[in-house]
Amino acid sequence: MPDLYNLTRRRWGRVSVARRGRPGSNPGAGSNFLERIDGFMNFYQYQLAAERTAKQIPKEQRYVNFAMGLAGETGEVVDYLKKVCFHGHPLDKNKLAEELGDLLWYIATIANTADLYLDRIADRNIEKLKKRYPEGFSEERSRERAY
């Protein structure tokens, strides 16, 4: 696996990855992971873009810095939804999307630090949930898991 953390720190490393495509892909077959599909960014593109504004500090400090940021942004989302659900504030989807984006940035930079790919994390998460809830979520299955 290429060192995502170091690749994203080097400008030319990014270009190199873009030209090569992803590990296991066949660049000759037209797979270009930096090409947007329907105008949307994919996880890999996002990880590279997020790294551009990440503070370049040693890995151990990155984990602490970004984990603290993740907790802080989680609090912002929770506080915003508290105001919507209990204080009568109207839901501003742009505001919510902005806060979720802040969370995503911290998740991406933590993943970068650990050389993890968000698309693989997403795949694994969905596979886990398919096994846990093969027929979709059910309270019964949730209760069964608790004991």
Ligand SMILES: [Mg+2]
């Ligand atoms: Mg925020």
